[in-house]
Amino acid sequence: MKFAVRSRPAPSLPGVHGPARIHRRTASVLGRLRVGDIAVLDHVDMDRDTAQALIDAGVVAVVNASPLISGRYPNLGPERLVDAGVLVVDNAGAAVFERLKDGTDIRIDGGAIHAGETLVATARELTPDVVRTEMDEARSGLAAQLESFTHNSTEFLRREQDLLLHGHGVPRTSTEIAGRPVVVAVRSHGWEDELRGIKPFLREQRPVLIGVDRGADALASAGHRPDVVVVTGGSDDLPSAAVLRKARDVVVLVERGAPRSATEHFERLGIRPLRFETTATTEDAALLLASARQAALIVGVGMHATLDEFLDRRRAGLASTFLTRLKLGPDLVDAAALPRLYDGAVRPRHLLGALVAGVLAVAAAVSVTPVGQQWVDDVAPSVSSTTSDLFDNVRGILP
CATH class of the missing domain: 3.50.30.10 (Phosphohistidine domain)
Known part of the structure; x- marks a missing residue:
């Protein structure tokens, strides 16, 4: 019906x-x-x-x-x-x-x-x-904006010099970061393709996963559990409560001297957040956290790598982004470039090398046994005779 x-x-x-x-x-x-x-x-x-x-x-x-x-x-x-x-x-x-x-x-x-x-x-x-x-x-009008940007960078460096130069004020996470690769994920344009492109790296290297704001939801939707979530207190861009509860560490950015009420929302969810007092953007704070905890390598997913994307950032965040990139230097790799450097594929030459090494190892082991010595004694005259005949034939051919 x-x-x-x-x-x-x-x-x-x-x-x-x-x-x-x-x-x-x-x-x-x-x-x-x-x-x-x-x-x-x-x-x-x-x-x-x-x-x-x-x-x-x-x-x-x-x-x-x-x-x-x-x-x-x-x-x-x-x-x-x-x-x-x-x-x-x-x-x-x-x-x-x-x-x-x-x-x-x-x-x-x-x-x-x-x-x-x-x-x-x-x-x-x-x-x-x-x-x-x-x-x-x-x-065409960027010159005036660059002058303002220079002033903002100087002010940000003055406020955050201890953080940028010495890593002071970075909270200590229960997640062990030192010596391990770290992936910092931001929910931004193209993050799905970038995350898909580094699957071999994630599978083989087992990096620490840091989700920035709703980037934590992005990691979860792709089947990964973020180890650390970095958010801004009072932001409307928070990840879901389920993702926050599953993370090992939740780092909340607050203004310097902010009262305890700045993190009450997270405590009501049953989460004990780590306070991070800084004026850096959430994305940059996550990068500085990984750097201060001596990550072996930092891979950025969904981050702003080109000049146009950099200028497209919030005006207050330009200085933070610029100085953070200077601080990290070669330790930061864009996820879009990682597949060109690392794909985790096993190529035929790798298999051939392993096979040759195995055969040589077996031959060396057998040759030192009595049976192996007997085989060598039996085969050596035949090899010598064959080699001699080969050289005789070659000399007969040559003028």
């Missing part, structure tokens, strides 16, 4: 349709998004990681109250959204938060935002050409 299924009628009006998920803070929207939603945000200079999170959530459109590209620096988020086929409109104005309610079905046709038959706001649609033009203009 078949039952009639009531389906939502297809919209007859042009444009992209979907329920609006509204909040000025992007992090507050990400956790509520479902496939087919339209995210309504107020996010200036959206980075690529945030854009990827929106894409992974399955949004069909993004409405931004402010400009997504301010021109201060070439942020990669809008380009990532447009390339993924998401309709993006910005400069919609703060009025969208007053005129729309969370869950309201809205329609976006070009730059016009409608709720039912009411025009809510007129925005600018970001096409590939518009994004390309504004990104070129943003790159």
Whole structure:
């Protein structure tokens, strides 16, 4: 017996349709998004990681109250959204938060935002050409940003010189890190491919696994249990409670002199967190933790390796990232490059070498026994005669 299924009628009006998920803070929207939603945000200079999170959530459109590209620096988020086929409109104005309610079905046709038959706001649609033009203009204005970056780096070094130079303030984990390889995982663009590419390394080297924020969830979803989880106290980007409980160590970043209440959330979950007082970003704090505990090698998964990705970081985190990379130097390897250096494959020449070595070892062992000596005495005349005949034939051929 078949039952009639009531389906939502297809919209007859042009444009992209979907329920609006509204909040000025992007992090507050990400956790509520479902496939087919339209995210309504107020996010200036959206980075690529945030854009990827929106894409992974399955949004069909993004409405931004402010400009997504301010021109201060070439942020990669809008380009990532447009390339993924998401309709993006910005400069919609703060009025969208007053005129729309969370869950309201809205329609976006070009730059016009409608709720039912009411025009809510007129925005600018970001096409590939518009994004390309504004990104070129943003790159041309980097000189001023680099001057600000130099000042921020000096201030960060002044605040964190004991941490950067001597490793002071790094908590001591119960996980033994000294002399072992470490993998630090960040949930970022391309982390799945990078983690998949280092499977032989993970299987054979058994490194310490450190998950950064939701990077711990990423490790768990790939079938790995993080040994250490590094998070920021009070952040909206925390991994699941189940992953936190399974980790051997949970390190929480707090401001210097922060009260005990900064870690109460974790204690309520039955976790005894380790406090790490620093102004470094969570990602950089995880790298500094591994370095201070004398890791043999640090492999970064989902980290920002190129100049564009580096500049796409949060402005407050640029100095932290730059100085941390200088501190680690050759001890840090990007996971995308690791498969080129190490694949764990056994090649035919390796098997041939092992076979030859085994045969030689057996022959040497047999030759020192009485039976082996008898074999050598029996075979030696035949080998000598055969060799002599061979040389005679060669001399007969040569002029």
